[in-house]
Amino acid sequence: MESKTGKVKNLSRRSFLKFFGGASLAGVSLNLAGCGQPITAEKAVGGNGWMPTQYNEPGSWPTNVRGRVPIDPANPSIIRDDQKCILCGQCIEVCEKIQSVFGNYELPIKSEIVCVNCGQCIQWCPSGAISERDDINKVLKAIADPNITVVVQTAPATRIGLGEEFGMPIGTNVQGKQVAALRKLGFDVIFDTNFTADLTIMEEGTELVKRVKGELHHPTPQFTSCCPGWVKFVEYFYPDLIPNLSTAKSPQQMEGTLMKTYYAEKQNVDPKKIFSVAIMPCTAKKFECQRPEMTSARKELNDSNVTPDVDVVLTTKELARMIKRAGIDFTSLPDDEYDQLMGTGTGAGAIFGTTGGVMEAAARSAYYLITGQQPPASLWELTPVRGMEGVKEAAVNIPGFGSVKVAVISGLANARKVMDQIRAGNAPWVFIEVMACPGGCQYGGGQPRASSPPSDEVRNRRAASLYKIDTNAKLRNSHDNPQIKQVYADFLTAPMSEKAEELLHTHYISRAEALVAKKSERNLY
Ligand code: SF4
Ligand code: SF4
Incomplete structure (x- = not known):
């Protein structure tokens, strides 16, 4: 995950679960929990949870776990194939450090997974787990x-x-x-x-x-x-x-x-x-x-x-x-x-x-x-x-x-x-x-x-x-x-x-009520 100083730090499994578990306890309507639940590969596509199914087994974690950005399964722009995710944290790196989205609002998530749909996480994901939503059909x-x-x-x-x-x-x-x-x-x-x-x-x-x-x-x-x-x-x-x-x-x-x-x-x-x-x-x-x-x-x-x-x-x-x-x-x-x-x-x-x-x-x-x-x-x-x-x-x-x-x-x-x-x-x-x-x-x-x-x-x-x-x-x-x-x-x-x-011409709407902004961190970058 990204630290407050902008440096990526490795998380132990315990602290990772503690961090994201806090988010899942917020009781938001979206299914963020994922951990411990039997999720089929098909369901997992789209990033159904904080934790890919294959890492639910003890001892199955990759060595350098850095977490990953949450992706709403209903996101119109991007999807994640959990089976390909290696929890490397590259998506957090770009989303927080380059795009200043993830990490720039308080957890737990308030009413939606904040995402500006830019797709830069696709370009940074080394395993190809994140891709655009396919609308060809x-x-x-x-x-x-x-x-x-x-x-x-x-x-x-x-x-x-x-x-x-x-x-x-x-x-x-x-x-x-x-x-x-x-x-x-x-x-x-x-x-x-x-x-x-x-x-x-x-x-x-x-x-x-x-x-x-x-x-x-x-x-x-x-x-x-x-x-x-x-x-x-x-x-x-x-x-x-x-x-x-x-x-x-x-x-x-x-x-x-x-x-x-x-x-x-x-x-x-x-x-x-x-x-x-x-x-x-x-x-x-x-x-x-x-x-x-x-x-x-x-x-x-x-x-x-x-x-x-x-x-x-x-x-x-x-x-x-x-x-x-x-x-x-x-x-x-x-x-x-x-x-x-x-x-x-x-x-x-x-x-x-x-x-x-x-x-x-x-x-x-x-x-x-x-x-x-x-x-x-x-x-x-x-x-x-x-x-x-x-x-x-x-x-x-x-x-x-x-x-x-x-x-x-x-x-x-x-x-x-x-x-x-x-x-x-x-x-x-x-x-x-x-x-x-x-x-x-x-x-x-x-x-x-x-x-x-x-x-x-x-x-x-x-x-x-x-x-x-x-x-x-x-x-x-x-x-x-x-x-x-x-x-x-x-x-x-x-x-x-x-x-x-x-x-x-068009008009715009405030989405501020969807999040609690991290005012104290605005000047970090
Ligand atoms: S960049 Fe890709 S492989 Fe790495 S944690 Fe994010 S989704 Fe998983
Ligand atoms: S699409 Fe952009 S804002 Fe959304 S998770 Fe990926 S990098 Fe972050």
């Missing part, structure tokens, strides 16, 4: 139904990770092969989440300008809101700072909403018969699509038979498994193109996939939104926000507006430090990008595991591939995307119009 069922139109979107970072599952070098851009594979698998329409990354910039950038000008009753600094693990972290630990979160939905949720409204209207497809799938580098996206707020199309169309904006999220690794099971020779596939209407993204949309990318994209378009002028070339390479440092800062000079201070954070323990600074009133920044996973989405919980634990060498190679897509792009500013101009002209009217607010 739901998608196969929809594809097999001739009455359903299955529309899929692919996130910026999946194209530079998927190839690794097929033996290709780290960071290889397989965008065209990914589209070709999705078509072979039977998806009817294939869109690019880079399109709604650009749309997010238009909405979030407009919101930022309004906040700074005092036209919204929302404070600065404005936080990005496209990372669902980060959003949930704020909801658990910093509910007083929820008003700082941008109300703009994530690109995934914007694309799902538009599939069932804009696309359905344009193509005359019944929204009730659209099944929306998102291929993501992220396990928290599985949680995000199930949030009750994420049913904007249903509300807009006033039809309870319309399913959630995004029906299923598959990770990059799940997509790789689908491709392998279908016997598709991925590396030999000729490149294919996204379908249009929502299939074009700019270089700015592409770099959403790495830490600092959202900030760079936002800086380019904020400059345009404020001055009406195209951004200078210096904003096409905002080097202070590039790289794998956990906290980065930059100042962006905008004529007539002055110097705008911004910060970029990845890894939630880093975010905790900055959030404490904001609470203390010491925040010089106007806009802050936060990604829960160190390095951003390119090494999210759903990406291929190139090294364990994840290394900056791999992160940098994947990031370089995304920056190359941006550098080579014909269009590098979100506001220049012709399909973004079209969606506003034909459907949404303008950024933050009434319709855009209804379809593309």
